[in-house]
Amino acid sequence: MTWQPEIDELRRREQLAREMGGKEKIERQRAGGKLTVRERIDLLLDGNSFHEIGAIAGKGRYDGEGRLTGFTPANFVMGRGRINGRPVVVGGDDFTVRGGAMDAAISSKQIYAERMANELRLPIVRLIDGTGGGGSVKMLETDGRTYVPYNQGWDLVTDNLAKVPVVGLGLGSVAGLGSARLVSAHYSVMVREISQMFIAGPPLVARTGENTTKEELGGSELCARAGAVDEVVESEIEAFARTRQFLSYLPSSVFDLPPRGPITDEPNRRDDWLIGAIPRDRRKVYDMRKIVATLLDTDSFFEFGRLYGSAAITALGRLDGWPVAVLASDPYFYGGGWTADAAIKITRFIDFANTFHLPVVNLVDVPGFLIGRQAEVDGTIRHGARALAALYQAGVPWCSVLVRRAFGVAGAAHANHTRLMYRYAWPSGDWGSLPVEGGIEAAYRAELAAAEDASQLRTDIEKNLNRFRSPFLTAESFLIEEIIDPRDTRRLLCEFANLAAPLRTPGVVATSYRP
Amino acid sequence: MATKSIRCPISGTVFQIHKAPGDSVVAKEAVVTLECMKMEIPIEAPSTGRVVSIDVREGDSVVKDQQVFVLEI
16 A cells, blocks of 8 residues: 555645636636736746646645545645756745735745845846735634734845845736735836836725726836836736846856856957047036946846936846846936935945955046936935945946946945046046036135126136146046046956956855845 | 827926928927927927927926926837
């Protein structure tokens, strides 16, 4: 006599679990344009790599003889699998069972997934579709009491941000604890139209007198512009593809180093157009993304967070195969000036790069902080100071390229000046404490007030001061170490990536990432 | 034909208006230029189309998310 009957029972229970919330609920999920959690997992992971844990956890129904007559699985499917051949943990809400509220969950499954990522030092991908385990007032009836809330698993959620790559994908309407789980990630994505995110959904909000639709309240674009999530994609398939690419730049945990990717591009490649990439007219803008893309290995430019703090571009990329974090200015947004939201984005990005030992390449065109009343209303200086603190606490190798301006406190924040200034300037370099145009009134107030023709004097002063603006004069005093031909930038950055690679030090950093 | 409201990505001052209602534009063509942080920042047509209205005047102060022009695409 073998244990075959028990194995048959196990297979039967697993089969019941794979039926999820039943045919009707699955059809409803599909009608909403959404994949089921099991389809999602299969499409995210390498083929046939999913090893499920806790498949048969749920609620069984039994007859008088104790025989199983029906089964509703827990509303969270999780396990291990592979992405690009590397092991990961994946956990997804099953909305067909119930929208994630705690009454249908076995909350220890979620905690198990987080702990597995933590202890096995593996990336975790959360597929979020619902409230992610938060409460429902229905529980008052079933429990006959209420409770003081606590955020279950949050010790692990927080610790994972310091130790393993965390990706949150919003794949439905997400509220409460689910929203907190979605954004407590290094990379969070929502799928246009099928995903909305809010603290509380329209019915609760309506009780405060505000009538909104789900899209109006927490549409994906709104959430990305607010910086609550990093990105909006057009389909679930795209979300999975982006996740796979994001993870390719990162180590499996901070105890490891970012793996060198394929070497697909010539490190000494020179692009002739770079010599004219920066307009000679200081008032004209240019396409920084085109510059970044050409400096990096072909097709390795991976930007995220584009809709928020847009004066700063934050991206991953490769140089001679080595993963790097790229920070760059976008002159189309406030001339690249640091707004409060750009500073918040930069802080998080530096902490992210530092956490995962990604050398930073910073392409600088920063006219300073955004100035004006709105900048003060936004508390820009506090957020900017926080970005400075992140910069001065970061220990990852760092290389700056001053492509144009570096003015004031924010311009100075292109590098930690107390470290080796691994730095280059393009001939378009233009820097100082204040741009000449803006600083004259303050510096020559008395002279201008006394002048018969203040406007003429102003022009004369400006002309005179502009004589000193040449970057060669700065280089004469070794206040900029090197001026380079922009066409040599890729070669020099690839050299940096190769020099930086052995300097990267695995381990948990003191100032690790917060969402 | 759908219309698209093009909004200010930033706050600033309207420096130049390059197009008038009825004009055709191609993708990435500047319709309005703002001035901000001493830079001329073009507000471009996101796709080819026809300008329906220009909702700012030269010299206007504009704020982020304010409608600048409407494009028929």
